[in-house]
Amino acid sequence: MSRISTTTDGASCAPSRAARELDLKRGEFDLAVNLGLIRTVPDEGGPGRRVARAEIDRLRAEEGSSDDLRRRVATVGTHEGAELMGVAPTRFTALARFGLLVPVRFYLNRYRTVVWLYLAEELGRFAAEAGNAQLLTGRRTPPEMREAQKAGTDRRPRNWRGRHIGFLTRQAGDDPWARAAAVASLLDPADVAEVVPDPGERARLDRYRPRLPSHGAPGSPAAELAAALMTASEPDEVAWFRADLAHTLETARERPAAPSPAARHTPAPLPRPASAVTRRAPGSHAPSRGATHPGPSLPTRPGSRSESRTGSNTGARPGGLLSRLRRRGRR
Numbered sequence: 261m262s263r264i265s266t267t268t269d270g271a272s273c274a275p276s277r278a279a280r281e282l283d284l285k286r287g288e289f290d291l292a293v294n295l296g297l298i299r300t301v302p303d304e305g306g307p308g309r310r311v312a313r314a315e316i317d318r319l320r321a322e323e324g325s326s327d328d329l330r331r332r333v334a335t336v337g338t339h340e341g342a343e344l345m346g347v348a349p350t351r352f353t354a355l356a357r358f359g360l361l362v363p364v365r366f367y368l369n370r371y372r373t374v375v376w377l378y379l380a381e382e383l384g385r386f387a388a389e390a391g392n393a394q395l396l397t398g399r400r401t402p403p404e405m406r407e408a409q410k411a412g413t414d415r416r417p418r419n420w421r422g423r424h425i426g427f428l429t430r431q432a433g434d435d436p437w438a439r440a441a442a443v444a445s446l447l448d449p450a451d452v453a454e455v456v457p458d459p460g461e462r463a464r465l466d467r468y469r470p471r472l473p474s475h476g477a478p479g480s481p482a483a484e485l486a487a488a489l490m491t492a493s494e495p496d497e498v499a500w501f502r503a504d505l506a507h508t509l510e511t512a513r514e515r516p517a518a519p520s521p522a523a524r525h526t527p528a529p530l531p532r533p534a535s536a537v538t539r540r541a542p543g544s545h546a547p548s549r550g551a552t553h554p555g556p557s558l559p560t561r562p563g564s565r566s567e568s569r570t571g572s573n574t575g576a577r578p579g580g581l582l583s584r585l586r587r588r589g590r591r
Contacts, residue, residue: 271313278311283326291333294427335377345387347396358405359415362423368475368482376416417489418497421446428470436512441468443505448491455505
């Protein structure tokens with residue numbers, strides 16, 4: 261690992277500088293931050309985050325820390341993931357569409373096809389669990405998976421959103437306005453307007469709104485497709501997000517926050533462009549207060565143990581569908 265001095269540039273540094281000092285590519289660094297492997301602090305001089313010098317020193321003091329971080333954030337696509345788990349790509353895709361393998365990232369290739377990426381470390385753990393052997397090596401696909409395939413079920417977009425909201429709320433910390441803005445960023449603007457009718461409050465949410473991954477030039481077909489994937493679409497999922505936004509806003513109103521750094525540097529909030537399609541089903545209603553985030557609907561999947569502490573997958577119920585599949589495989 262290179263040893264760049266960290267003693268003369270103040271108490272913190274920008275993410276790009278921190279990535280260089282930790283010998284990480286920027287994408288590796290960003291994913292490590294999302295996963296909570298690298299802690300960041302608010303940028304007092306503007307929007308965004310910074311990395312404390314003490315955090316860089318802590319990581320660099322650990323032997324082989326850069327190699328370990330790179331291993332923990334390594335991602336693979338379908339073919340590499342299937343090879344890693346010792347299954348055919350078709351079986352890997354079936355497991356992912358069914359919701360048992362949770363993507364951590366996605367991108368659009370030159371044909372505007374969505375390419376999902378998974379943490380290699382998580383796939384290895386999933387394959388190593390004895391209870392998953394039947395799902396990986398069984399000659400016959402479990403009936404529940406066959407029915408889902410016939411119905412065209414694909415839980416990958418929803419699982420990505422359930423995971424990403426955990427990333428965003430972790431970065432928001434204890435600031436209720438930042439947490440509300442994180443939730444609002446994954447809702448259609450029409451839903452946000454219904455939950456937050458006050459234009460002033462919506463403007464504040466816009467100032468706190470986190471940056472979502474960009475895909476293509478604004479307004480391009482690729483950008484519109486990505487925006488659709490990053491927006492809650494299923495009625496029950498939308499209801500969860502709406503309820504959480506409403507509840508978080510109640511907390512925010514009780515503890516007004518100081519103007520955000522973005523507000524000090526931006527004369528007026530930029531309007532959020534409406535997505536191409538409004539995805540909330542007519543007549544869907546938010547559940548009662550106290551609802552948690554609409555994480556992936558299936559248990560015992562990669563990342564569930566660690567992320568349940570961050571709120572990204574709290575919608576999962578233990579002992580559900582996967583348990584039934586395992587019992588069926590032992591018969």
